[in-house]
Amino acid sequence: xxxxxxxxxxxxxxxxxxxxxxxxxxxxxxxxxxxxxxxxxx
Amino acid sequence: xxxxxxxxxxxxxxxxxxxxxxxxxxxxxxxxxxxxxxxxxxxxxxxxxxxxxxxxxxxxxxxxxxxxxxxxxxxxxxxxxxxxxxxxxxxxxxxxxxxxxxxxxxxxxxxxxxxxxxxxxxxxxxxxxxxxxxxxxxxxxxxxxxxxxxxxxxxxxxxxxxxxxxxxxxxxxxxxxxxxxxxxxxxxxxxxxxxxxxxxxxxxxxxxxxxxxxxxxxxxxxxxxxxxxxxxxxxxxxxxxxxxxxxxxxxxxxxxxxxxxxxxxxxxxxxxxxxxxxxxxxxxxxxxxxxxxxxxxxxxxxxxxxxxxxxxxxxxxxxxxxxxxxxxxxxxxxxxxxxxxxxxxxxxxxxxxxxxxxxxxxxxxxxxxxxxxxxxxxxxxxxxxxxxxxxxxxxxxxxxxxxxxxxxxxxxxxxxxxxxxxxxxxxxxxxxxxxxxxxxxxxxxxxxxxxxxxxxxxxxxxxxxxxxxxxxxxxxxxxxxxxxxxxxxxxxxxxxxxxxxxxxxxxxxxxxxxxxxxxxxxxxxxxxxxxxxxxxxxxxxxxxxxxxxxxxxxxxxxxxxxxxxxxxxxxxxxxxxxxxxxxxxxxxxxxxxxxxxxxxxxxxxxxxxxxxxxxxxxxxxxxxxxxxxxxxxxxxxxxxxxxxxxxxxxxxxxxxxxxxxxxxxxxxxxxxxxxxxxxxxxxxxxxxxxxxxx
Numbered sequence: 001x002x003x004x005x006x007x008x009x010x011x012x013x014x015x016x017x018x019x020x021x022x023x024x025x026x027x028x029x030x031x032x033x034x035x036x037x038x039x040x041x042x
Numbered sequence: 043x044x045x046x047x048x049x050x051x052x053x054x055x056x057x058x059x060x061x062x063x064x065x066x067x068x069x070x071x072x073x074x075x076x077x078x079x080x081x082x083x084x085x086x087x088x089x090x091x092x093x094x095x096x097x098x099x100x101x102x103x104x105x106x107x108x109x110x111x112x113x114x115x116x117x118x119x120x121x122x123x124x125x126x127x128x129x130x131x132x133x134x135x136x137x138x139x140x141x142x143x144x145x146x147x148x149x150x151x152x153x154x155x156x157x158x159x160x161x162x163x164x165x166x167x168x169x170x171x172x173x174x175x176x177x178x179x180x181x182x183x184x185x186x187x188x189x190x191x192x193x194x195x196x197x198x199x200x201x202x203x204x205x206x207x208x209x210x211x212x213x214x215x216x217x218x219x220x221x222x223x224x225x226x227x228x229x230x231x232x233x234x235x236x237x238x239x240x241x242x243x244x245x246x247x248x249x250x251x252x253x254x255x256x257x258x259x260x261x262x263x264x265x266x267x268x269x270x271x272x273x274x275x276x277x278x279x280x281x282x283x284x285x286x287x288x289x290x291x292x293x294x295x296x297x298x299x300x301x302x303x304x305x306x307x308x309x310x311x312x313x314x315x316x317x318x319x320x321x322x323x324x325x326x327x328x329x330x331x332x333x334x335x336x337x338x339x340x341x342x343x344x345x346x347x348x349x350x351x352x353x354x355x356x357x358x359x360x361x362x363x364x365x366x367x368x369x370x371x372x373x374x375x376x377x378x379x380x381x382x383x384x385x386x387x388x389x390x391x392x393x394x395x396x397x398x399x400x401x402x403x404x405x406x407x408x409x410x411x412x413x414x415x416x417x418x419x420x421x422x423x424x425x426x427x428x429x430x431x432x433x434x435x436x437x438x439x440x441x442x443x444x445x446x447x448x449x450x451x452x453x454x455x456x457x458x459x460x461x462x463x464x465x466x467x468x469x470x471x472x473x474x475x476x477x478x479x480x481x482x483x484x485x486x487x488x489x490x491x492x493x494x495x496x497x498x499x500x501x502x503x504x505x506x507x508x509x510x511x512x513x514x515x516x517x518x519x520x521x522x523x524x525x526x527x528x529x530x531x532x533x534x535x536x537x538x539x540x541x542x543x544x545x546x547x548x549x550x551x552x553x554x555x556x557x558x559x560x561x562x563x564x565x566x567x568x569x570x571x572x573x574x575x576x577x578x579x580x581x582x583x584x585x586x587x588x589x590x591x592x593x594x595x596x597x598x599x600x601x602x603x604x605x606x607x608x609x610x611x612x613x614x615x616x617x618x619x620x621x622x623x624x625x626x627x628x629x630x631x632x633x634x635x636x637x638x639x640x641x642x643x644x645x646x647x648x649x650x651x652x653x654x655x656x657x658x659x660x661x662x663x664x665x666x667x668x669x670x671x672x673x674x675x676x677x678x679x680x681x682x683x684x685x686x687x688x689x690x691x692x693x694x695x696x697x698x699x700x701x702x703x704x705x706x707x708x709x710x711x712x713x714x715x716x717x718x719x720x721x722x723x724x725x726x727x728x729x730x731x732x733x734x735x736x
Contacts (some may be wrong), residue, residue, distance in 0.1 A: 006381025013386060014582040017575045 049278045050091075052101045052133055054211065056121060056143035056157060058150050058492035061106035062169040064088075065199040066141055066191060067104040068553040070209075087132070094213035095206070103135065109149070110155040110295070112262040122259055125160055137217055138164045139208075142446075143576065144181055144196075145545055146172035151305045159224045159255060163217035164192050167208060171196040173545050177322060180314040189308060191221030200550045227258075231286065231293050238282045242607075247275040259287060262294050324419075324545040325347070331423045334430070341427055343514065348411045349506035353488075356403035357502075363403070364657055364708060367396035385647075386581055393642035394577020397658055398635050400487040407559045408481060412450070413554035419544045421446070426541055436528030437522045441471040445520065448478035452695045456702055466532055466538070470527045472702055473712050476695050477520035478686065479513045486686050488511055489638055492659040493629055494679040507684075516687045523715070553607040577639050584647045598648045605626075617685070617721070618678040618728040620667070623649075631691045677731040681724040688720035 001009070057063035068075075070579040071090025088104040105124055113119035120129070127134030139383050140157055147168070158164055168174075168183060187194035193211040197204030200680035211217075227235070236255045242248045248256045286293060330336050341675040342562035371392040378384040415421045425442045432442055440462045448455030462468040479487070491508050560661055583603035598604050599621075605623035606628055614624050622644055638658065645661045654734040690696070690713045699708040 001379065001381065003379075003381040005620065006379075006383035010386045012384035013383075013580055019576055019580045024704075 045262060050099050050101045052103060052135040053139060054103050054124065054135035055139045055141060056105045056153070057107060057148070057169075057658060058109055058143060058153060058165075060177045060422075060542060061107065061141045061143040061146075061150060062197075062199040064104055064142040065198065065417075065553045066167065066169065066208075067102060068140075068550070068556050069199055069202060069205060069499065071102055072552075072556075083509060089100070092209075095209045096213050098210060098213065108153060110153055111259055113259070114264045120262065125157065125162065126256060126454040126528045127528070132417060135162060137212075138162045139167055139212070140164055141167045141169050143544075144171050145170045145177060145179065147174070147179075147181060148302075148305055149307050151308065152301060155222060155305060158220045159193070161219070164220060165208070165211045166190065166192055166194045166424050167204075168194060168196045169199055169719060170511060170545075170547065171204070171549065172198050174620045176320075177317045178320055182312045182314075183333045185221075186312040187209045189221065189311060191218055193217065194407070208452070216363070223304075226304075228290070231290050231297070234286045234289060238286070241278055241282060245272075245275040245278045248281065252566040254428060262297075274373070303688050309313050309652075317462070322545065324543075326492070327546055328423070328543070331420070332426055337423065337427045342510075343422060344415075344512055348408070349509040349513075350502055351411075352407050352484075352509065353503040353505045356407055359403035360400050360660070363396070363400045367392055367400070368657075369700055382585070386578065389646035390577050390581025390643050392575060393646045393658070394639040395569055396576055396582065397638035397642035398485055398573045399566070401635075401638075402487055402565055404479050404484055405565055406558050406562055408484065409450070410705060413551050417549035417554055419546045419548070422541060422543050429541065430633075431521065432524075435523045435525040437467060437470060437521075441467055441524075444471050444477055445475055448480060450473040451480050452476040452692060453698050456698050458693065459702065466528075469703065469708065470524050470698055473527060473580075473708065473715075474524050476690060476692065476712070476716065477516050477523065477688065479516045480692075481632075482692070483512075483686055485635045486630070486637050487683065488687075489641075489659055489662070490674075490679050490683050493662045493674050494676055496659075496663060509669070512683060519688060519719070572633070573636070573639055576632065576636050577628070577643055580625075580636075580640050580643045581647065584644055585623070594648050598622075598644065599649075603644065617680050617724045618675070618727065618732075620673055622665075623673075623678075623682070626702060627685075630686075632693055634691045637686075671719075675736075677728055678734050680731075681728040683726040684727055688716055690716035690720075 043638050055067050057065055060576075067088065067090065070092040072092075074092070075088055075090030086106070090102045090104070092100050092102060094100055103124070105121045108115075108118040108121045110118065113122050123129045131412055138157055138160075139156045142154060153163075154166060158651070168181060168185070168186075171181075174181060181196075183194045183196050195204055195207045195211050197208055226677065227437045232254070235254055235257050238261060239248070239254075242260065247260060249547040254691045258280055263279070273506070283703055290296075333341055358467060371388050374384065374387050374392065378387070415424065425446070428442050428446075441459070442464070444455045444458035446455075447458050452475050455478065459468050459475065462471060487509060491505050494508070522608070578602065583606075584598055584601050589600050590595055591600075599608070603625045604621065607624035610624045610628065611619075611621040614627065614732050619627070622641075625644055626637045626640040630637040641662065642658045645658065645665075663672070667673055696709050696713060699712055700706055703709065
């Protein structure tokens with residue numbers, strides 16, 4: 001993969017991550033708590 | 043709603059706390075179990091599967107431990123509601139296994155008698171039979187089975203003894219109905235309960251065909267959360283309770299006394315005790331572990347050993363994980379040509395995730411020890427010793443368990459404060475809970491201690507000593523703030539705590555390993571999702587916007603993260619921190635362990651040598667200021683450690699405090715007082731240390 005394609009792929013990975021975090025944050029507004037993410041094994 | 047015969051039968055496991063109920067559940071289900079929460083409450087719901095002796099699949103549900111169906115906490119309310127079929131998401135069980143601590147049979151039979159009155163087919167398990175035998179108690183299981191009319195099995199959950207007999211009993215499709223006669227309800231109270239049925243039906247609190255037990259348990263419900271009941275229904279319940287209280291003062295106590303009289307009669311026929319009670323190993327050990335001075339010294343010794351093991355034993359596996367990620371980074375480097383995607387993987391994802399995953403062995407050792415302390419019965423002694431200290435700072439003994447939970451994670455700790463009746467104590471407990479050093483702080487502590495004392499320079503005992511001091515500092519800070527809140531901010535009475543001291547027993551290794559496995563899974567899932575995502579974002583923030591400069595330090599300084607670090611630098615410089623540490627501090631306000639990921643990514647992005655895959659601690663130790671002095675001097679490391687002990691850096695905890703207190707006021711007060719204290723103490727340490735020439 002050349003450098004240009006790598007730049008596009010890296011930006012795509014970053015944008016997907018931002019979207020996933022936004023969706024997760026929106027879900028947590030409805031159901032707050034750690035959701036097991038804190039390592040408490042809930 | 044009960045599961046139909048064609049479905050897999052649902053068997054509820056119930057019992058008093060410390061009766062060995064969960065050990066038995068783990069023994070029966072092994073890894074075939076799922077852990078969730080009951081909707082609306084913070085009570086753990088454990089469901090698992092096992093096979094009967096005839097190969098028939100059975101579903102098991104481990105219900106919360108309780109002393110009675112007259113609920114006084116959300117846990118007890120869940121137990122009662124599931125057994126009455128009042129929780130829509132959990133079907134009413136087809137059968138019940140009542141687990142009884144044989145050495146406390148009279149008290150345990152109290153709830154058994156209530157369960158039997160519900161009419162569900164029941165199997166009675168006399169667990170910890172060995173402990174009763176050590177005390178020379180003779181329990182006639184056959185006679186008990188005959189009198190109650192149900193199967194009775196003796197077990198020893200720790201060794202698995204009696205498990206086959208229990209499975210045989212579970213395999214029976216024809217578990218007989220009990221012969222137990224309901225405890226007598228005085229005629230007046232019975233009539234009042236009958237009369238309350240109509241109004242309760244009208245509000246929808248109970249259904250028309252409910253037995254007398256439903257209004258009884260509803261009117262004797264002291265659970266503060268009252269899940270599933272609307273305000274109007276609760277108001278009606280309160281009105282009816284007031285009228286019964288006025289007509290029959292002490293009616294609840296009379297019912298308890300009547301039930302115990304029936305149990306005493308039963309025990310007189312099945313239990314033979316020696317004339318003089320033999321001194322048990324528990325009594326002997328408690329002379330040391332509950333001693334005001336020896337008990338406290340013992341506690342320090344236990345924690346010292348724990349932290350020593352965390353450093354000494356975890357060293358090897360941590361090296362393997364470090365090596366694995368180093369090799370992974372090198373492999374990606376050779377497999378891909380230069381470019382942003384390779385940079386993201388080599389300098390973002392790999393160091394970011396490894397910066398946290400590397401501490402997995404230490405976290406597992408911590409939870410293994412917590413499991414040992416819980417399973418042996420030592421944790422209750424710890425609660426007893428701490429209760430004395432807590433009462434000195436005006437806290438309720440009940441605050442100890444939420445506070446103790448917070449050493450794993452503040453979120454369940456804050457939620458567990460719901461069990462505290464006094465609003466004042468509950469609020470203070472919520473406010474101080476995050477000062478307990480949670481497992482997310484462990485990676486940060488370990489990293490900074492390793493920079494402070496490089497490998498080989500000092501022994502593991504010195505590192506353990508520093509770690510113990512940090513935990514003690516957080517605990518001491520919590521007590522100081524509890525005292526301040528109790529005396530100056532919130533005044534009111536505290537309520538006493540009744541604590542059960544279970545007998546000491548050999549830990550059930552399988553149960554403990556299961557707990558450790560669940561924690562490892564949760565930790566790795568978090569590393570593979572949240573930490574991975576944050577590492578990607580930190581890499582992006584440290585890489586963009588791009589400049590034309592070939593100098594990577596300049597590129598980092600101009601990036602979004604660099605600009606943010608420079609923006610807060612004037613505020614953190616007096617603490618001895620530079621702008622790169624500032625980036626780590628900003629990142630760790632999402633979660634504390636993100637500090638490690640952030641610093642890993644920042645130093646990887648900045649590195650001129652793409653093949654420099656040195657561990658983070660070495661990179662931090664090698665970092666120099668413009669005057670050649672180390673950035674991470676001992677004073678800066680100590681200042682940072684103290685900052686992490688006190689600062690409120692957890693979005694999840696802030697959100698849960700807001701929800702539990704119903705107001706942003708307390709969540710913001712907590713954020714302010716904790717972070718303010720962290721700032722002031724770190725400032726004092728650095729400034730005084732510098733003035734003294736350190």
